[in-house]
Amino acid sequence: MNRPLDPGSWQYRELNSRAPTLSTLSDTLIALAEEGHPIVAGSADLQYSNGLVGFARRYPERFIQFGISEQNMVSAAAGLATTGLMPFVATFASFLALLCCEQIRMDVAYCAQPVRLIGHHAGISLGFYGTSHHATEDLAIMRSIADLTVVAPADGAQFAAAIRASVHHPQPIYFRIGRGHDPVVYDQDTPFAFGEAITHGIGDEITIIATGSSVHPALEATRALQAGGKSVGLIDMHTIKPLDEKAVLAAADRSRIILTVEEHTILGGLGGAVAEVMAEHGARARLVRHGIKDEFSLIAPPTHLYRHYRLDAQGIEEVARALLA
Amino acid sequence: MNRPLDPGSWQYRELNSRAPTLSTLSDTLIALAEEGHPIVAGSADLQYSNGLVGFARRYPERFIQFGISEQNMVSAAAGLATTGLMPFVATFASFLALLCCEQIRMDVAYCAQPVRLIGHHAGISLGFYGTSHHATEDLAIMRSIADLTVVAPADGAQFAAAIRASVHHPQPIYFRIGRGHDPVVYDQDTPFAFGEAITHGIGDEITIIATGSSVHPALEATRALQAGGKSVGLIDMHTIKPLDEKAVLAAADRSRIILTVEEHTILGGLGGAVAEVMAEHGARARLVRHGIKDEFSLIAPPTHLYRHYRLDAQGIEEVARALLA
Amino acid sequence: MAAEAGDRAYEGAGPPFILGYHPLEHGRNSMNTTLTQDEITRLEERARFIRLETIRLISIAKVGHYSSAFSAAEIFATLYYDTMRIRRDEPAWIDRDRFLMGKGHAAVALFPVLADLGFFPKAWLDQYTRLGSPLGDHPDMRKVPGVDFSSGSIGHALSAGLGMALGARILKRDFRTFVMLGDGEMQEGQVWEAALAAANHGLSRLIAIIDRNGFQLDGRVDDTMAIEPLREKWEAFGWDVSDVDGHDVVSVAECLRRLRDDERRAKPACVIAHTIKGKGVSYMETEPGWHLGYLAPADEARAIEEIMAGAAR
């Protein structure tokens, strides 16, 4: 049958490697390699999901295909790094942060190798692919590991800036990325520094602290609330570790409520990190942690899940309004 | 050479399987099996370290040797549980909670199988065997997983009681055990209930909340401080998840300072869990988290490490005194 | 269109399907391994039903693993309508044979079978992947009656199946455990841990079926991380190995009957089912991009046509 297929039909691999945040990954790595940085990249049978196929086409000799063996990939990345290369290895966040947890601790973090781990499709962004493919524990897990920097960029521009900044970052890094289709939050040249939160305002009533995929909806919710006359602020806590304690405490000093928002369990992730700082400093504000409430997430198309878990702009606005009432 | 060896020489496997807390494991499982409970046990080439060799000798057909393949053991335990058996599988905490993190999440917790996971030699109790063998992240990691109960008994009696209680517990459980040589804290028949902390007193100045191997030294420290006229209390938070929030809040309501003590990183474990409750409820008390300060632990004989990290009675007392000053 | 395909598929099922094996619940070794023409026709019909339902369900989800389901259609059909000892309407029967999928992403082909067997209402299928539905891209034992184990993370299933086979032995039950694995799945180390353990424990009632369709997500298995010589690997790990044409129901069914009933074998058994990824739909058969995708209605119609035509062949 040689008739061409209907334009409405599509193959995932063709489509997804063009997803904005993810093509950012490949494009930025290509640019860095062109500038002379010793970048190598690896993928475990997901080069179309993470867009690294672009890098692989441009630098085939610097791309390593590991097949479906994530643990081997992570340990090998550490070995690669010992030779002076800077490996970026990527796979679904659930398989990276959970399946390779011990390899990340021992071979990457403990051996202090400058490996960059890209956990993509984190949170519930894999929708109906199943709870097995959701990663709502990865921030808690990665945060428990010493000497590992943990970052969840809000959009493609911030991701690109973070990758660029990583070239001069001495520690290994876990990057947490979503589906790669994040709406734009930042201009291309917004500065980025690990561990320095971006404060979009402090509210007298509520300051929202959001990370990664939750920043954009939280920003929309904040604007809607402000438009309704509420004093609400927002902090983009792109670096979960080391946490910008100053930013947290500044907000906790002025706001009545700190509302953390993350596409993650409310245990031990962003909410947990903020709780530690607040409790340790006897902060005045009350903390409310919004996210997945310590349960296994349901399946559904991603947007339906965001709605269900109130992680879309409307949901965050509802949660905040209930607190203001 | 047929001369017998000097009595001063010893083989680990002979000695360790008699370690009190660990022989408790084997003895309790044998007793439960004799009572008719469908117990099976599995080990990954560490039956002398966890004492399961005792169970294996008594019930060879119910003991499964997995060799050095921990992940296989955990997933297989889940498969075993589907047939109506109640599997207890044990290995070093670092290899259980970290290496098998994803198998625990998916096959045990998500599949809701009544597997009991015994992570022994947790914390820094493996001393100079190396940071690779330390598990100072396991509580944070296990706590992030939904539908999993996380318990760190303080001594053999409490461990035995917890194993007994587990027979009627619907959820899978992660037990965190030390070296098996814990000093006695409780009488043999002290009652145990998952999620119900044991409050040994609330202090006006400080209430210490400790878990697992830190309970005994914390108790000693508490007594020494009390003997010095300080109003100091202690809560044994044997269940990290679900956390006894009431006990935390009751203490946070009366004490000026809550001091958590754990043989674990201060991020995301007991200290993290307590911080979440306190910050969320706007607790009055200040929180101080004592444990491993987000760094890779050194190596040394265990007692030297406890001294170094101030996790022995003297160290805990020093930390508390500094807070009282 | 989707509904039509679905209806047609279920019409094909006619009155409650008469199973060749299940009525003999208690007897093993009770049937010979040769299939009757009637049985052959039925299994082929069920494989077609599976393909058509796969298309229908994916048309609801708007994206799915057509080709991973198609390569395994005859295997699913043979297992559930010939090999396995199960009770219609009693998914949790304690003595049932167990089935696990390492390649859980082909669950879209399993759900129609389980519905057809009466394990859950067929109406559930219409909600495939919707919020609140138990049916998603991967099988979920906590939500779906008849699913013996959940999967999604490739590489765990053989271990879980090993646990079931160990459990059967401890409990002195004679059920068999069948585990379907992808060929890309051979790259996961845990598979080899389980393989080694199964051979050590002499679990002859554990049967692995490898869907050797030659492709994984990033492309050809040979280009991604080649796994040959595959037979030698399994043999070296202590397994009995058979090769079958995975699209020939006779070959598959006779092999599985034989392995199921052979009580003299001391080893676990592995079947390498040589298949074609996307089998039944010409434009998918060699195109790796179809591991995951979506067919617009016009192409869906062509796929259905081809599947029906293939059946007539």
Add this chain to the structure above:
Amino acid sequence: MAAEAGDRAYEGAGPPFILGYHPLEHGRNSMNTTLTQDEITRLEERARFIRLETIRLISIAKVGHYSSAFSAAEIFATLYYDTMRIRRDEPAWIDRDRFLMGKGHAAVALFPVLADLGFFPKAWLDQYTRLGSPLGDHPDMRKVPGVDFSSGSIGHALSAGLGMALGARILKRDFRTFVMLGDGEMQEGQVWEAALAAANHGLSRLIAIIDRNGFQLDGRVDDTMAIEPLREKWEAFGWDVSDVDGHDVVSVAECLRRLRDDERRAKPACVIAHTIKGKGVSYMETEPGWHLGYLAPADEARAIEEIMAGAAR
């Protein structure tokens, strides 16, 4: 007693040990594979030194892996004093051959070698396992000059070595990567992931050496989780396999020289070194309990005697 053993061991080393291979830093294929009597004597002497130092260090720690170190003594000696391209006093030389230990618990045998090569002060050894010491039961690259990779969790090393070999290829450096694995380690799935990948990437400069001592922690490998046929497993995973007597320095050294220099081989190479766990001390040689333990001074003295006597044999 302990100090004495240690002193004696270092005396044995005499003036800076003259290495057969290292002076030829830049030439590969430059020497033949046959050992001279002089080289044989030296390697045997270094193996004895390793065993004596193992005893001394464990007498400091008061517990340790004697037998895991003893089975590998000739392998360590051969690698560091014959096979590997390294520079004395320059542990981080970029073109050095790399060495990784999957069985990191035998590091007690490696540290004296690294000290002997001048990678760190010998005095460090006396602080073995003490608070603040870089030297513990497992090798730690972050703390110990000359350790190419940290280990402790069995099963990672071949993957890390794979990464180094890939790095060498990308950077167009010709160093070799040697990975020592335990036979119990074969049970870890990650080893097979790495094995498959190394063969796929044609990493002929990656050489795995399996210390086939027949025992693991819980007892005999055969009783715990048997791994035979081992050669067939590695061959089926695409490796070139050699068998050697792991206590015969001639056999080990000639094999490693050959594998190191063979530029025509397209595959990674695996050496199955047949060894005896506890080799050199009679009461350890067949007793599995000695995987981990402690020798009181009297037994230590007997062990030292036996080791010295064995050397004279």
